[in-house]
Amino acid sequence: MSCRVTESALRTSYDVLGVAKDADADTIKNAYRRRAKACHPDLNPGHRNAAQQFVDVAAAYDLLSDPRRRAIYDYELKMAVARRRDASERLAKLWAARCVAVAGAAVSVLVTSYWVGVAVQMARDDVPVQPADAQAAFVDRRDPVGYRDASASNAADAGSIAPSAPAWAVTEDTGAAMAFVEANHRDQRTWAPDEPTRPAAVPQPAAGKEGDRADQGSGLAVAVHEPREWKTYRDDRFAYSLSYPAGVFTTEKASPSRSDQVLWSSEAGARLVVAARPRNSETIASYRRLIIESRYASAIFDYAPVRDTWFVLSGTRGQEMFYERVSFACGGEAILSWQMTYRTADRKRFDPIVEEIHRKYRYHADRGPCARAS
DSSP, rough: OOOOOOOOTTHHHHHTTOTTTTTOHHHHHHHHHHHHHHHHGGGTTTTTHHHHHHHHHHHHHHHTSHHHHHHHHHHHHHHHHHHHHHHHHHHHHHHHHHHHHHHHHHHHHHHHHHHHHHHHHHHOOOOOOOOOHTTOOOOOTOOHHHHHHHHHHHHHSSOOOOOOOOOOOOOOHHHHHHHHEEEEEEHTTTTTTOOOOOOOOOOOOOOOTTOOOTTTTTTTTOOOOOOOEEEEEEEETTTTTEEEEEOOEEEEEOOOTTEEEEEEEETTEEEEEEEEEEOOOOOOOHHHHHHHHHHHHEEEEEEEOSSSSSEEEEEEEETTTEEEEEEEEEGGTEEEEEEEEGGGGHHHHHHHHHHHHHHHHHSSSSHHHHHOOO
C-alpha cells in the first residue's frame, strides 16, 4: 500500500485514514495499521512527506479511537458542513436577487424609452385645421402667456365669452388638495428619525398581570405586554449582577452555598437559572464539553461561540429552546453561568428577553473586585 493521503484543505481525519464516517472501531484500527506501515519514514526513505503524513495518520487515529472525542468531532464536522451549505445558499440567493434587479432595470428602461418615443411623436403631430371663423379665437393652451393675451383680447370684444380655465390653472379643488399635501408634509417633518418605530397599539385585556397572553398555551402569534419592571440580582461574593423581568420571573428557591437563584415563569413554563461557584481545574474546552455531554447530548445548536474566558450554547432540545452563557470570572477562579429555557412556540416573546438579559449582564474578569467582596 502506497503512502498517499488526500491532500485538501477540507480533508478530515476520516480522509487521512481512508475510512467512511460511519466506520466502526475495528475498521478504523485496521486502517490505521495499514496507513502507519505504509507511511513509516523508515520504509519510505525517498518520500519527503512520509514523516508528516505518518504524524497525521497517528493524530487521526488518536482522535477517532476515543468515542467521546470522536462524537464531538463528528458534531463539529456536521456544523461546518451546515455553515458552508448556508453560505452557498445565501450567495446563490444574492446573485439571483441581483439578476432580477438587473432584468427589472432593463425592462424599465425599455418601457420608458417606448413611451418617451410615443410622447415625442404625439407632440410632433400637426394641430387640426380649424374653420376660418374659428382660427382667430384658437389659442394653444400649452402657452400660458399667449392664453392670457388671447383671453384679454377676447374679453374686450363685445359679446365675447372668456374661455374656461386652462388645464394648468389652480382651481379651488386643486388648491385644497395642495394644502392637504403641504400639511401632511409638515407632519412628516416633525417625526424624529431616531425614534424607534413601534407597531400600532393593540387592544389589551381589561385586567391581568404583566406579560399575560390573549390566548394561553395555544402557540398562536398573539399580542403580549412588554416587560416593564426589571429587577437586578447581585452576588457580592463573586461580584456579578444579572437583571431579569420581575413581572415574568419569580423566585423559586435559593442555595447560599452555591449562590444559586432559580427563577421561573408560572404562566409560560420558562425557567431562568443563575449559578456561580469556584473553579477547580476546568478549562473552557473541558467545561464546555462536559456541559454538552451532560445537558445537550441530543440538542441541535444554532449558536455556540467560544472565546478565551466565556462560551455560549444555544439551540433546541425537542420542543424547548435553551440559551446558556458560561463565564470564567475573577481572574479565572470562578465559574458564572445563567441559563434560560422556554418553549419553541414562545420564541417571539422570550427571544427579546434573552437578548435584554444578555445585554445587561455584568461581571468582573479580573480578580480584584472578587477579592474585595469575598
